[in-house]
Amino acid sequence: MSTTAPVQPVVAPDRPATVRPESRWRVTARSVGVGLGYGVLGVVLLVAAVTILVPRLAGAVPLTVLSGSMEPTLPVGSLVVVRPVDPADVRIGDVVTYLPNPDDPTAITHRVTGITHRTDGGVTFTTQGDANGAPDLPVQDFQVRARVWYVVHHLGHVNSAVNVDDRHVGVVLVAGGFFVWAGSLWYRAGRSRRAAAAVAVSAGGDHGPVELAEQGPVRHP
Incomplete structure (x- = not known):
């Protein structure tokens, strides 16, 4: 007697995955x-x-701290980002950037320790570096350019390279x-x-x- 059987697919046996160690x-x-x-x-x-x-x-300006007058708050090599400020908005304890000489672009960034209102309506600031033993010469309102916004330690040299x-x-x-x-x-x-x-x-x-x-x-x- 003849019979016909269905054809079944032959499944290949599983083979273990081989990955060379160097791969x-x-x-x-x-x-x-x-x-x-x-x-x-x-x-x-x-x-x-x-x-x-x-x-x-x-609209801020990145500056590089070059001296230790504000340590440990602003160590040498720190990046200090300052924003323009109205002198009328400056308060005691703020760290401001001012130009001591109008013909010299070198700026000083120190803390405000005193504020004096003059009879002519202007303001004179007393500033001092945190690490200094004596205050700076009196700073007039027109000398103040900016107030410190934020500080990033060790990035001042990067700023100098880009500047x-x-x-x-x-x-x-x-x-x-x-x-x-x-x-x-x-x-x-x-x-x-x-x-x-x-x-x-x-x-x-x-x-x-x-x-x-x-x-x-x-x-x-």
């Missing part, structure tokens, strides 16, 4: 490198924001460098993800069913 090491090292790259990029963008972007948007003669050119170049660097990191990260996916596929293999080619009925005696 795993390369993927892990690449992932760590990408993570570190993103971390460094985040720090760089933060530095760019506090030294360039935020001051420009707020070239043509600051606008320096800002454009630095910002452009940041964007180029960010683009290169994102590009390398994409390549790393694709490479890792390729390694995973190569290691896992194809475990799907293996179909038999079309054939006639199977006859059993």
Whole structure:
């Protein structure tokens, strides 16, 4: 008697995934490198924001602390961002920036310790560095230019490096460098993800069913 049995697909047995140790090491090292790259990029963008972007948007000016007269509040090398201030709004305890000499752009940033209202309607300020033992010479209201907004320690040297003669050119170049660097990191990260996916596929293999080619009925005696 002849019978016809249905044809069943033959499933290939599972094969253990084999990944060479050096492949795993390369993927892990690449992932760590990408993570570190993103971390460094985040720090760089933060530095760019506090030294360039935020001051420009707020009409502020970044200055570098060059002396220790305001330590420990403003250590040497700190970045001090100051904003223009109306002398009438200055209060005792504020840290202000003033120009001691009208023909000298060198500014002094010290704390206000006293305020005297003159008979002519003007104001004279007494200022002193936190680390100094004596006050400065009297500061007139027209000498006061700004008040300290915020301080970032150790970033003053970065500001000095960017503060070239043509600051606008320096800002454009630095910002452009940041964007180029960010683009290169994102590009390398994409390549790393694709490479890792390729390694995973190569290691896992194809475990799907293996179909038999079309054939006639199977006859059993």
